[in-house]
Amino acid sequence: MGARSRTHPDLAAEAEAVAASGEPAVRLAGVSKTYGYGAAAVHALRGVDLEVWPGELVVLLGPSGSGKTTLLNIVGGIEESSSGTVEVAGLEVGSLRGSRRTDYRRDRVGFIFQFFNLVPTLTAQENVEVIAELTGPDAAHRSREALERVGLAGVVDRFPAQMSGGQQQRVAIARAIVKEPPLLLCDEPTGSLDLATGRQVLGVLRGLVDEGHHTVLLVTHNSAIAAMADRVLWLHSGTLAREEVVAEPLEAADLEW
Numbered sequence: 001m002g003a004r005s006r007t008h009p010d011l012a013a014e015a016e017a018v019a020a021s022g023e024p025a026v027r028l029a030g031v032s033k034t035y036g037y038g039a040a041a042v043h044a045l046r047g048v049d050l051e052v053w054p055g056e057l058v059v060l061l062g063p064s065g066s067g068k069t070t071l072l073n074i075v076g077g078i079e080e081s082s083s084g085t086v087e088v089a090g091l092e093v094g095s096l097r098g099s100r101r102t103d104y105r106r107d108r109v110g111f112i113f114q115f116f117n118l119v120p121t122l123t124a125q126e127n128v129e130v131i132a133e134l135t136g137p138d139a140a141h142r143s144r145e146a147l148e149r150v151g152l153a154g155v156v157d158r159f160p161a162q163m164s165g166g167q168q169q170r171v172a173i174a175r176a177i178v179k180e181p182p183l184l185l186c187d188e189p190t191g192s193l194d195l196a197t198g199r200q201v202l203g204v205l206r207g208l209v210d211e212g213h214h215t216v217l218l219v220t221h222n223s224a225i226a227a228m229a230d231r232v233l234w235l236h237s238g239t240l241a242r243e244e245v246v247a248e249p250l251e252a253a254d255l256e257w
């Protein structure tokens with residue numbers, strides 16, 4: 001029995017049908033999140049409404065503590081909202097329970113974090129293969145392809161310690177895309193990188209969106225990154241404060257910070 005057979009066919013079919021129907025890639029309606037109770041309650045999100053369309057690269061900006069990571073984790077099925085609805089390609093994420101929620105996280109979304117979280121004792125290829133094996137056959141072949149797509153064909157046998165920060169982050173991106181998730185959720189993906197390698201990583205993300213296979217929601221406090229987005233959203237104290245369509249997004253290589 002192949003690994004892919006563990007996926008609920010109804011979940012995958014449902015998501016694909018809705019994606020083809022012109023639904024948003026992500027839709028939040030009235031999403032709130034409160035941590036703790038009573039006097040200790042923290043209102044991380046307060047009634048957020050937003051939509052992200054398939055094929056968009058959306059940057060979500062906001063100061064520390066404004067709720068960016070909380071929002072991303074709720075979209076990714078890592079945390080649950082306190083109220084409101086979250087749909088990803090038409091699936092109501094909040095209603096997914098047990099193995100359906102696991103399948104959602106495994107198959108429908110790819111996460112890229114500030115710290116690359118690679119296994120130090122595995123090569124680039126092996127780091128990607130570990131995830132590829134969870135999600136289908138031909139793991140070695142798919143992993144090589146994913147590494148090629150992020151421009152790392154030449155370093156597949158290197159260990160993380162033998163790679164630059166930018167290369168390690170690109171391995172992390174390859175690990176996220178090897179599952180071919182429609183949605184990539186990026187939390188400060190350049191937060192540990194210098195300008196030159198940060199630009200490279202952002203260029204890879206832009207390229208993945210332009211290839212037409214992925215939608216990207218990227219959260220950061222680095223406002224310079226907004227210039228390469230299709231659309232920018234500003235979170236302030238858990239509320240969506242502002243939104244702007246970027247008429248002519250800059251190339252990642254032209255960003256400055």
Ligand SMILES: Nc1ncnc2c1ncn2[C@@H]1O[C@H](COP(=O)(O)OP(=O)(O)OP(=O)(O)O)[C@@H](O)[C@H]1O
Pocket residue numbers: 035036042043044062063064065066067068069070071221
């Ligand atoms: N598990 C938790 N328990 C309690 N409070 C939390 C938890 N996670 C986040 N918070 C609080 O919720 C608020 C929003 O946090 P969040 O991490 O989403 O903000 P952020 O905009 O991503 O910040 P940063 O840029 O510093 O990462 C903050 O006040 C934070 O302290």
